[in-house]
Amino acid sequence: MKSCLLLFLSVLTFSQALFAQDTDEDQGPKDGFHKENLFTGGSIALSFYNGGFLAGANPVFGCSLTKWADLGLVVNYTYSSYRDYSYYGSDDKLHESIYGGGLFTRLYPIRFLFAQAQVEHNWIHSKYIPTPGSGGTTQTATNSANSILVGAGYTTGRDPVGKTPYGYLAILFDVGTDPMSPYKDAYNRAIPIFRAGVNVPLFQGKSQRR
Numbered sequence: 001m002k003s004c005l006l007l008f009l010s011v012l013t014f015s016q017a018l019f020a021q022d023t024d025e026d027q028g029p030k031d032g033f034h035k036e037n038l039f040t041g042g043s044i045a046l047s048f049y050n051g052g053f054l055a056g057a058n059p060v061f062g063c064s065l066t067k068w069a070d071l072g073l074v075v076n077y078t079y080s081s082y083r084d085y086s087y088y089g090s091d092d093k094l095h096e097s098i099y100g101g102g103l104f105t106r107l108y109p110i111r112f113l114f115a116q117a118q119v120e121h122n123w124i125h126s127k128y129i130p131t132p133g134s135g136g137t138t139q140t141a142t143n144s145a146n147s148i149l150v151g152a153g154y155t156t157g158r159d160p161v162g163k164t165p166y167g168y169l170a171i172l173f174d175v176g177t178d179p180m181s182p183y184k185d186a187y188n189r190a191i192p193i194f195r196a197g198v199n200v201p202l203f204q205g206k207s208q209r210r
Contacts, residue, residue, distance in 0.1 A: 031066045036163075036203045038063050039070075043170075043197025045078060052082040052185065056098070058195065067160035068108040075101045076122060078182060092136075093129040098122045098182045102147075111158055116170060118149040124182055145180035149173065149193070163201040170195045 031037075042059040056079065062072020078098040083091065100122030106114045123144050130136025153170030173190045174183035183191050 041199040043195040054080040148176035
């Protein structure tokens with residue numbers, strides 16, 4: 001977890017350094033931690049891969065630090081199912097329920113595109129079901145894991161001045177090394193995670209009077 005936090009703090013420090021170069025010449029609300037810069041919303045996650053399926057929900061709460069950078073908290077719930085077809089006649093199954101949370105930052109080089117970095121800590125409840133008739137027994141276990149998700153996305157119209165709700169679509173990959181990560185397959189390969197969601201600005205009545 002320390003390595004995850006270190007990476008996130010490095011990204012945040014970089015964002016703040018660039019933020020320090022901003023000026024107040026542009027019209028619109030002030031940058032920084034003002035309540036009218038807060039937003040909420042969330043996304044759904046969906047992924048299909050060889051022998052597997054993943055779906056989840058990710059509520060978020062964050063702040064637009066600048067017109068081109070967001071910082072926030074995310075809560076996770078994910079369900080995944082994996083079926084092992086590696087051997088003839090094999091039908092072993094692994095079901096997992098994952099819950100946890102983390103921190104994220106999004107940087108917008110242009111209004112409708114963003115890069116994202118996200119660190120997470122999740123708890124994983126797994127159930128292994130062997131092939132019927134194989135003589136194996138069903139097993140359950142609970143573990144925890146760290147993840148470092150990076151990727152990019154597209155928004156339908158993020159407006160840093162007018163601040164209206166907007167949707168987004170992102171693809172993320174876990175670049176961390178934790179083999180227990182819910183975003184890795186049985187061979188420790190990163191699974192592409194697609195997330196579609198919406199951001200809803202808060203306290204916009206105040207911002208309109210600036």
